[in-house]
Amino acid sequence: MKKEPFVTLEQLKEIDKTYPTPYHLYDEKGIRENAKRVKEAFAWNKGFREYFAVKATPNPFLINILREYGCGCDCSSMTELQMADALGFGGDEIMFSSNATPAEEYQFARQINATINLDDFTHIEFLEKCAGIPEKISCRYNPGGVFKMSNGIMDNPGDSKYGFTHEQIIEGFKILKEKGVKTFGLHAFLASNTVTNEYYPLLAKVLFELAVELKEKTGVAVKFINLSGGVGIDYRPEQEKNDIMVIGEGVRKVYEEVLMPAGMGDVALYTEMGRFMMGPYGCLVTKAIHQKHIYKEYIGCDACAANLMRPAIYGAYHHITVMGKDNSVCDHKYDVTGSLCENSDKFAIDRMLPKVDVGDFLVIHDTGAHGYSMGYNYNGKLRSAELLLKEDGTVQMIRRAETDRDYFATFDFCDILKDIKWRE
Structure with a gap:
């Protein structure tokens, strides 16, 4: 297989007359076509939204292109929050997924009404003291152990610094419910740069089953589930590309198998891809x-x-x-x-x-x-x-x-x- 550049030598020679090398060059046509495919792949879910991982490519011009296709921003720092806010993204369009988070960043996230995705059980108390508990919140789950796929791809969530344990997330939901949270979300990131169509469906099954368990044990009906990123790209010419349409259909199948029988057919799905959207x-x-x-x-x-x-x-x-x-x-x-x-x-x-x-x-x-x-x-x-x-x-x-x-x-x-x- 062969990788074809999206730019020609003649175009580069013309660019060279104005802009010297080196530079990063982006393909507007490719970005738009891919964003459209992602939207179509999850169109079966009424609440779907892609929250572009700003850390991957923090450029306002590119983020605004994605916004035309309904994308929001996944932010992980103060400056990323500031950029999303300055670009006019509203609270529901901003997901704040951070770790070891400074108080002032939680305070600003609350100020602009971003959806906070808590990374740690102890941050419940920390957030309450520094910024207050919002009525809508998400929690990041880490199941521990090793996450495997049939093609041999694996990652080790148990060695990751992110997320609540299984016991912590159940207890955390109970505490947050007592503190007035009305809208709950779940999030997890279990493997990076996966070049396989089965990653999202497998991750979805983990989160969907957890959502059902949380409903049974805490009385909380999860309203949104964030599949995060991890969908990779074919860096090597011999690799087969991920097919986002196949991925979306795989997630739909698991949704119907796990959430629908539990009376949770209104759960909105979110993604926060960076590499797949722009790489x-x-x-x-x-x-x-x-x-x-x-x-x-x-x-x-x-x-x-x-x-x-x-x-x-x-x-x-x-x-x-x-x-x-x-x-x-x-x-x-x-x-x-x-x-x-x-x-x-x-x-x-x-x-x-x-x-x-x-x-x-x-x-x-x-x-x-x-x-x-x-x-x-x-x-x-x-x-x-x-x-x-x-x-x-x-x-x-x-x-x-x-x-x-x-x-x-x-x-x-x-x-x-x-x-x-x-x-x-």
Whole structure:
């Protein structure tokens, strides 16, 4: 199988006249088509809403595109809450899922009437003291143990820092009910980046059965269930894509098997996908600027791990296309590197590619989620621009590149740096 870039070499050459590499580029057409499919996949559930995980791609231009398809925002910090509020999202459109949460963040979430998704049993008392208990609340469940799927994919919720235990969530619901909560929700995240259509249905079964148990043991009728994220993307060309229509149908089947017989056919379903919503519709565009021939063959790029850190910290695979050489034989083995003073600053190790020449455009695929958002300033590297390839083929800058003035702006003793020669 082959991964095709959503941008052509001719388009990149045109973009290069205005915007230098490196930059993150997003595909408006792909984002819109995918958001429409997600909405259709769960249209059978009247209360369905996708709460886009803002942490994945915190760009207002992209979030506003998703909003056109009914998406809300899943926020995990004060600044994400502030962004959602500033964009005009109302309380019901904002889910606040955080952990080790500072008091001021709970207070602001209450102020804008966001739905709070409590991560810990002890936070019931903490929230009551710092901000008060709202009438609507969600609780995050962690069943512990190991979560397995038939294709061998597994994760270990028991080793995760998130959520209530089984005993805690039953007790927590009783306490919250006594404190005046009228609308309850459930949430869980049990596996990350799953490339299988069975993850959501399996997770749904866990949460649906818990909802029925909670109704029996606490008298609480859960009104919404948040399947969170975890639906992955095919980073590798040989992987088969998730089919959101099949996933939605699988969840519907479990809904009818578990919730309907319990008289809970009005439960709204939520998702909070980031990677699936945006990942394949972004890429990091960089140029080969050096070749190095020592014990291995290296291609040095003008992008580095500060632009995309997943390969450096996770060993994550991101496919690379050498633009203009898509049909050439991949008969050269390279490490594709950046310029950070870290040997882990490699986008690919021993990757078979066509012969790469200095000046070639390299497209690093699937950086639309957890790409730009995980960037940093190590070695004084400046954050790159974000560009949107619009449906009509034009390009819009949706975040400018950082400048050296940005980097130094947070120093309180800028007079010490008064002789810096700023780049124009």
